[in-house]
Amino acid sequence: MNKVEELxxxxxxxxxxxxxxxxxxxxxxxKRVTKNELNNDYKYPVYSGGVTPMGYFEKSNQTANxxxxxxxxxxxxxxxxxxxxxxxxxxxCLRPKKNLNNRFLxxxxxxxxxxIQSHATNAxxxxxxxxxxxxxxxxxxxxxxxxxxxxxxxxxxxxxAxxxAxxxARKKQYEYYRNELLTFGDEVxxxxxxxxxxxxxxxxxxxxDFTQSGVGCIHYGQIYTYYGTxxxxxxSFVSEEAAKKFKKAQKGDVIIATTxxxxxxxxxxxxxxxxxxxxxxGETYIxxxxxxxxxxxxxxxxxxxxxxxKQYITGTKVIRLHGNKLEKFPxxxxxxxxxxxxxxxxxxxxxxxxDISIGLPAEIEARRKQYEYYRxxxxxxxxAE
Numbered sequence: 282m283n284k285v286e287e288l289x290x291x292x293x294x295x296x297x298x299x300x301x302x303x304x305x306x307x308x309x310x311x312k313r314v315t316k317n318e319l320n321n322d323y324k325y326p327v328y329s330g331g332v333t334p335m336g337y338f339e340k341s342n343q344t345a346n347x348x349x350x351x352x353x354x355x356x357x358x359x360x361x362x363x364x365x366x367x368x369x370x371x372x373x374c375l376r377p378k379k380n381l382n383n384r385f386l387x388x389x390x391x392x393x394x395x396x397i398q399s400h401a402t403n404a405x406x407x408x409x410x411x412x413x414x415x416x417x418x419x420x421x422x423x424x425x426x427x428x429x430x431x432x433x434x435x436x437x438x439x440x441x442a443x444x445x446a447x448x449x450a451r452k453k454q455y456e457y458y459r460n461e462l463l464t465f466g467d468e469v470x471x472x473x474x475x476x477x478x479x480x481x482x483x484x485x486x487x488x489x490d491f492t493q494s495g496v497g498c499i500h501y502g503q504i505y506t507y508y509g510t511x512x513x514x515x516x517s518f519v520s521e522e523a524a525k526k527f528k529k530a531q532k533g534d535v536i537i538a539t540t541x542x543x544x545x546x547x548x549x550x551x552x553x554x555x556x557x558x559x560x561x562x563g564e565t566y567i568x569x570x571x572x573x574x575x576x577x578x579x580x581x582x583x584x585x586x587x588x589x590x591k592q593y594i595t596g597t598k599v600i601r602l603h604g605n606k607l608e609k610f611p612x613x614x615x616x617x618x619x620x621x622x623x624x625x626x627x628x629x630x631x632x633x634x635x636d637i638s639i640g641l642p643a644e645i646e647a648r649r650k651q652y653e654y655y656r657x658x659x660x661x662x663x664x665a666e
Contacts, residue, residue, distance in 0.1 A: 284429055285426065285429050285430060285433070285659060288423070288425050288426045288429055289422070289426055292422075292423040292425065292426060293422055293423055293426065293665070295663075295665055295666070296662065296663035296664050296665035296666065297420045297421060297422040297423075297662045297663070297664070297665055298420070298421050298664075298665050299418045299419060299420050299421070299664055300418070300419055300421055301415065301416050301417065301418060301419070302375075302414060302415060302416070302417040302418075302419055303415040303416070304378075305377060305378050305380075305381050305386075305419055305421060306375045306376060306377045306378060306381065306386065306419075307375070307376040307377075307378065308373055308374070308375055308414060308415065309373070309374050310352065310368075310370055310371075310372070310373055310374070311328075311329075311342060311343070311367070311368025311369045311370050311371070311372055311374060312342055312367075312368070312369070312370055313369055313370040314327060314338055314367060314369060316335070316336065318338065319335070319336030319337055319338055320336070320337060320338075320339075321336065321337055322337070323337040323338050323339045324337065324339065324341075325337060325338050325339070325340060325341040325364075325365060325366050325367050326338075326362075326364070326366045326367070327366065327367045327368075327369055328349055328360070328362060328366055328367070328368055328369065328372055329354070329369035329371050329372060330351055330352070330353045330354025330355060330356075330369070330371040330372070330406060331351075331354055331355055332355055332358055332360070334366075335369070338367040340367060341365040341366055341367050342366075342367050342368055343362070343365065343366050343367070343368045343374050344365055345362070345363055345364050345365050346361070346362070346363060346383060347361075347362050347366070347368075347374050347375070347376070348360070348361055348374070348375040348376075348383070348386060348387045348390065349361075349362060349368060349372045349373065349374055349375070350372065350373045350375065350390070350397065350409070350414060351371065351372050351373075351409070352371050352372055352373055352408065352409050352411075353371040353406050353407070353408055353409070354371060354406045354407065355407075356398065356401035356402075356406070356407040356408060356409040357394060357397040357398030357399075357400065357401050357407075357409050358394065358398070359387070359390045359391045359394045359397065361384075361387045361391075373414055375390075380421060380424060381419070381421060381427070382424065382427040382428060382431055384431040384434075384435060385427040385428075385430060385431050386419065388430070388431065388434050388656055388660060389419060389420070389660050390417075391656070392653075392656045392657060392660050393417075397409070397413065397414075397417065400413035401413075420660075420662040420664075422662060430659045430660065433655065433659060434652065434655065434656055434659065437648060437651060437652035437655065438652060440648055441645060441648045441649060441652065444641060444644055444645045444648060445645060447641060448634060448641040448642065448645065451630075451633060451634050451641060452634045454630075455627075455630040455631070455633070455634050458626070458627075458630060459579060459582065459583065459627055459630070460583055460584060462623045462626060462627065463579065463580050463583050463585075463613075463623065465613035465615065469613045469614060469615045470613070470614045471611050471612065471613050471614065472611070472612060472614050473608060473609050473610060473611055473612070474568070474607055474608055474609075474610050474612060475607075475608030475609060477570050477572060477577075477612065477614065478568050478569050478570030478571070478572070479568070479569045479570075480566045480567070480568055480604050480607060480608060481528060481566065481567040481568075481569065482528070482563070482565070482566055482567075482604065483501070483527075483528050483536075483561035483562050483563050483564065483565035483566065483567060484526075484527060484528050484561075484562075484563050485526060485527055485562070485563060486498055486500060486519065486527050486560055486561065486562035486563065487500075487562070488500060490519045490520075490523050491517045491518065491519065492518050492519055492520050492523075493518065494518050495518040495519055495520045495521055495523075495524065496518060496519055496520070496521055496523075496524035496557075496558075496559065496560055497514070497515035497517070497518055497555065497557065497559040497560070498515055498517050498518060498519045498524075498527070498559055498560035498561070498562070499515055499516075499517070499530070499536055499551065499553075499559060499560075499561055499562065499565075500517060500562045501538040501539070501540060501562050501563070501564040501565045502538075503516055503517070504536065504537075504538040504549050504550070504551050504565070505538055505541060505546035505549040508551040509551070509631070509635050509636075510550075510551065510552065510575065510578050510579065510582075510631055510635075511551060511552035511553075511554050511574075511575060511578065512551055512552070512553065512554065512555070513554045513555045514555060515555070515559055519560055523560075524560050527560035527561065527562075528560070528561050528567060529558040529559065529560060529561065529567075530553045530558065530559050530560075530561050530567045531553070531558055531569075532553060532554060532555060532556060533552070533553070533554070533570075533574045534552070534553050534567050534568060534569055534574070535550050535551075535552050535553075535567075535568040535570070535574050535577050535578055535581075536550060536551050536552075536553060536561060536565055536566075536567055536568075537549075537550050537565060537566045537567075537568060537581075537607070538550075538564065538565055539564055539565060539566060539601050539602055539603075539604070539607075540564040540599060540600070540601045541599075541600055541601075542598065542599065542600065543600065544587075544590070544591060544594060544600060545587075547590060547594055547600050547601065547602050548581065548586070548590055548602050548607070550577075550578045550581050550582075551578070552574040552575055552577075552578045554574075564601075566604060566607065572614065572617070572620060573617060573620040573621055573624055575624040575627070575628070576620040576621075576623060576624050577612070579623070579624065579627050580612055580613075586610065589610055590602050590606075593606040
């Protein structure tokens with residue numbers, strides 16, 4: 282019998298009381314600020330309808346260690362903010378009352394996040410009704426039980442945070458070496474992408490065309506939400522009949538997403554390394570060439586390309602870079618043997634920081650699953666009659 286079980290046997294053998302969240306916590310919505318009022322030089326992060334801050338504000342309206350639940354957007358997402366921040370009006374802020382541990386409440390709500398999200402409407406953006414939060418049932422075991430559970434679960438989250446910090450440091454190291462390896466002067470030949478290869482615009486393919494199996498396909502949105510630097514397989518498929526009308530990428534082609542909602546994702550690339558042809562959607566270019574495809578893709582991740590595309594992107598809400606600007610981007614072309622050497626080094630770094638089957642990402646995923654397993658076991662209570 283573990284310590285939590287012993288405490289339950291001693292302090293609440295007949296089960297625990299459940300209360301509505303409105304009874305055991307103070308729940309308030311934040312206050313609206315607009316993007317025009319934000320500045321990255323300000324001190325306080327602003328949490329709104331997303332998972333990460335929407336920007337920074339000069340004032341805070343919530344103290345550190347506050348639980349939030351998103352009302353609009355990623356409705357039902359549960360977070361724990363460890364610093365003072367500004368809560369926008371599309372998230373709820375929770376403060377537990379007497380006899381309820383703040384971290385215990387967070388772990389319990391996080392464990393029930395999928396259930397909370399299920400109460401969101403299908404509107405765009407998704408909306409979580411107030412009653413779904415106010416009426417949500419919370420177990421109230423004795424405080425010693427809560428504290429012991431928090432001690433165990435926080436051990437897992439702290440370890441995950443340490444691994445995340447290490448991963449972030451490795452990513453910075455990777456970016457440094459990538460930029461160093463891909464910095465050239467006059468010792469190599471320089472050409473524009475238009476001189477190196479041919480750009481073919483994707484066409485027509487939409488998400489409604491997806492099928493369970495068939496011919497592989499890549500939709501432009503998947504390039505920055507799903508794929509890494511390269512792939513041998515596709516997430517999605519279209520029927521053989523539909524595939525006849527779509528543009529195709531072949532092994533070694535670089536697929537470039539030309540449209541996004543932010544500068545970072547515009548022109549994100551994925552190299553197709555599968556043996557069969559695949560279909561490509563609109564808002565992309567297929568880049569056909571005779572160079573090492575990974576070398577091209579890695580070079581398009583450098584600050585040199587980022588600074589170039591920032592000069593020529595168009596649009597505000599939907600951002601794009603036109604093909605004629607892509608064609609004019611200058612790129613160094615060392616011998617293929619040197620390209621291969623650079624790629625072999627960068628592949629190792631890329632796997633270490635991005636591959637969920639090995640390295641730090643795999644370890645973080647294992648710790649996260651371990652935390653979720655014990656969270657489910659420790660936060661299941663019998664209800665007192």
